[in-house]
Amino acid sequence: MISIGIDAGAATTKAVVLHENEIAGYAIIPTGFDFRKAGEAAYREVLSKSGMDETKVGKILATGYGRSIIGFADKTISEITAHARGVGYLIPAAHTIIDIGGQDSKVIITENGKVVDFLMNDRCAAGTGKFLEYTAKALEISLDELGMLAQVSKNPAKISSMCTVFAESEVISLRAQKTKKEDIAAGLIESIILRTTAMVKKLRIKPEVAFVGGVAKNPGVVKAFEKALDTEMQLPEEPQITGALGAALLI
Amino acid sequence: MENDIFLRSLDLFKEAFPGRINQILKSKEEGKKIIGTLCLYVPDEIIYASGADRVILCGGKSAPIPAAEEYLPRNICPLIKSSFGSVIDQKCSKTKSCPHFGLVDLIIAEATCDGKKKMYELLNQYIPTHVMDLPQKPENQNALEYYIKELESLNDVLEKLTGNKITDVKLRNEIKSANETRKLLRALYELRKRDSPPIRGTEMLKVLQQMHFLSPDKFRKNLVLLLDELKVKKRENSGPRIMISGCPMASGNTKVPEIIENQGGLIVVEESCTGTRAFWDLVDENKEPMRAIAERYLKIPCACMYPNDRRIDQIIELARDFNVDGVVYYTLQFCHGYNVEKYRVAEALKKSGIPLLSIETDYSGADNEQIKTRVDAFLEMLE
Ligand code: SF4
Ligand code: SF4
Numbered sequence: 046m047i048s049i050g051i052d053a054g055a056a057t058t059k060a061v062v063l064h065e066n067e068i069a070g071y072a073i074i075p076t077g078f079d080f081r082k083a084g085e086a087a088y089r090e091v092l093s094k095s096g097m098d099e100t101k102v103g104k105i106l107a108t109g110y111g112r113s114i115i116g117f118a119d120k121t122i123s124e125i126t127a128h129a130r131g132v133g134y135l136i137p138a139a140h141t142i143i144d145i146g147g148q149d150s151k152v153i154i155t156e157n158g159k160v161v162d163f164l165m166n167d168r169c170a171a172g173t174g175k176f177l178e179y180t181a182k183a184l185e186i187s188l189d190e191l192g193m194l195a196q197v198s199k200n201p202a203k204i205s206s207m208c209t210v211f212a213e214s215e216v217i218s219l220r221a222q223k224t225k226k227e228d229i230a231a232g233l234i235e236s237i238i239l240r241t242t243a244m245v246k247k248l249r250i251k252p253e254v255a256f257v258g259g260v261a262k263n264p265g266v267v268k269a270f271e272k273a274l275d276t277e278m279q280l281p282e283e284p285q286i287t288g289a290l291g292a293a294l295l296i
Numbered sequence: 297m298e299n300d301i302f303l304r305s306l307d308l309f310k311e312a313f314p315g316r317i318n319q320i321l322k323s324k325e326e327g328k329k330i331i332g333t334l335c336l337y338v339p340d341e342i343i344y345a346s347g348a349d350r351v352i353l354c355g356g357k358s359a360p361i362p363a364a365e366e367y368l369p370r371n372i373c374p375l376i377k378s379s380f381g382s383v384i385d386q387k388c389s390k391t392k393s394c395p396h397f398g399l400v401d402l403i404i405a406e407a408t409c410d411g412k413k414k415m416y417e418l419l420n421q422y423i424p425t426h427v428m429d430l431p432q433k434p435e436n437q438n439a440l441e442y443y444i445k446e447l448e449s450l451n452d453v454l455e456k457l458t459g460n461k462i463t464d465v466k467l468r469n470e471i472k473s474a475n476e477t478r479k480l481l482r483a484l485y486e487l488r489k490r491d492s493p494p495i496r497g498t499e500m501l502k503v504l505q506q507m508h509f510l511s512p513d514k515f516r517k518n519l520v521l522l523l524d525e526l527k528v529k530k531r532e533n534s535g536p537r538i539m540i541s542g543c544p545m546a547s548g549n550t551k552v553p554e555i556i557e558n559q560g561g562l563i564v565v566e567e568s569c570t571g572t573r574a575f576w577d578l579v580d581e582n583k584e585p586m587r588a589i590a591e592r593y594l595k596i597p598c599a600c601m602y603p604n605d606r607r608i609d610q611i612i613e614l615a616r617d618f619n620v621d622g623v624v625y626y627t628l629q630f631c632h633g634y635n636v637e638k639y640r641v642a643e644a645l646k647k648s649g650i651p652l653l654s655i656e657t658d659y660s661g662a663d664n665e666q667i668k669t670r671v672d673a674f675l676e677m678l679e
Binding site for chain 1 (some may be wrong): 651665666669670672673676677
């Protein structure tokens, strides 16, 4: 028997197949408009990627923003509990989890793999992947380029707007003032870090700190984070699947 | 777990509402004055002793907000916007679903938070509004005397409006019946301390919201029926025991409690103006009535007051007495008093080892899904 965890996120849908308590395969696909369709597609993809037969599927557990729409799941669980479990499996020493996804960011404190406290920013795009995505667009570069450029900056620009929409216009006015591209890029990353470290500090760090979610794939952000928190970050090999993995483990 | 044993008396509260409007219409025709209030610091006893009737105008619906935003800044608390909107919006204020019903003769307002205070200046252009001052440091030596003076002016305003004399006898009668209601509500809350409370938070909230509209007599009668029914019916509820603490939930606003209980939590107590703050302390029936009223009302632990340690102490006490598993700190967006006080409440809860989830929101449904995720995670954490 295998179990499957599906993380129906706002930007991407992730699925993990668990076979005898080991990851047998995973899939990450863009969610698009329809959570349900994305969930089904991720399910099929993860089965074929892991070479598993559908008849072997035991239980399916859904998590993430669209979890209640994944009708074929046996159960749902919040992504906070799921991430805590997934990270606990991959990085047992981690007790603070920072997750920056496409639509929200959260900080979770755990003890023995269980959540003891959490904070979430979910009312606006500030401090989330969306913030970087939009503002990178205003710089006319890709997200990866943004992270790379930021690392060469010597004099990060000050971005004072937390709001994505205002930050976008701030970027445009910085460009008009001929501020260097790398300095703007570094400024943008600093701004999202400022927002998240405020959350982390509210809860107080318990080492080790794990960093997961799509934004953790950006080395520029990881470096800047480590500097701001003055601590090394633990990154799973694939930072985007800890929610789906946790769901599969929680069955 | 939800039980499905039907409570007839819960419906009585709702059913009494249309009758109440007709009753007000009729008594108004007979010359009775109708008072509107927006805060618990305005003592009902004095209003009723003057022979006037009263309705609470606090708005909990989002429909009147766009009308209010033509006058008020968008970034003030939705309760203020909704209340103001329901008075000025013609479409709304004449409908029977509005707390105002278009019938209020005088608003007795109060100097609590800044947003409300300044809103009252505008409100006065539509309905005559008398603003009572409040001592902002209720523990000060002369605070009580000052508040009594304000109550005496309120006395004069009401006597002038109604043409009736507010006698000590009348005041004592009103105190007695208001205390009766308070005792009944305390008895109801006492039942919620049980391992398996017979009434859920969403049910209780709707009862307390009707306190804003129904006549005190009708409300009290229905409470007695409810208590009787709860005695004979074996109703049981379970789930992580939650206390709600924070801003009032005016009629029409049931958003967060509904999410909490739909997701499997069980609300056992509310530290709120639609909760304990509305009825916790009694007025001393043996003292001179005006002074006794003043003493009781000044004890209300509102976040507009300074210092407000008494509120923090009470939260911890309630959490213990009701054996809560976790506290949901509920605030309305832009309510600075309760939002700032959150920090100290959080510290005190942490010290006592009681988990906390804080939710700041408005009357729209825009963040329902996000709130659900947090509530789910919180309940999963408590299990
Ligand atoms: S929260 Fe404060 S200002 Fe609002 S009704 Fe209660 S006592 Fe009055
Ligand atoms: S909820 Fe807060 S901001 Fe709104 S009226 Fe009450 S005290 Fe004022």
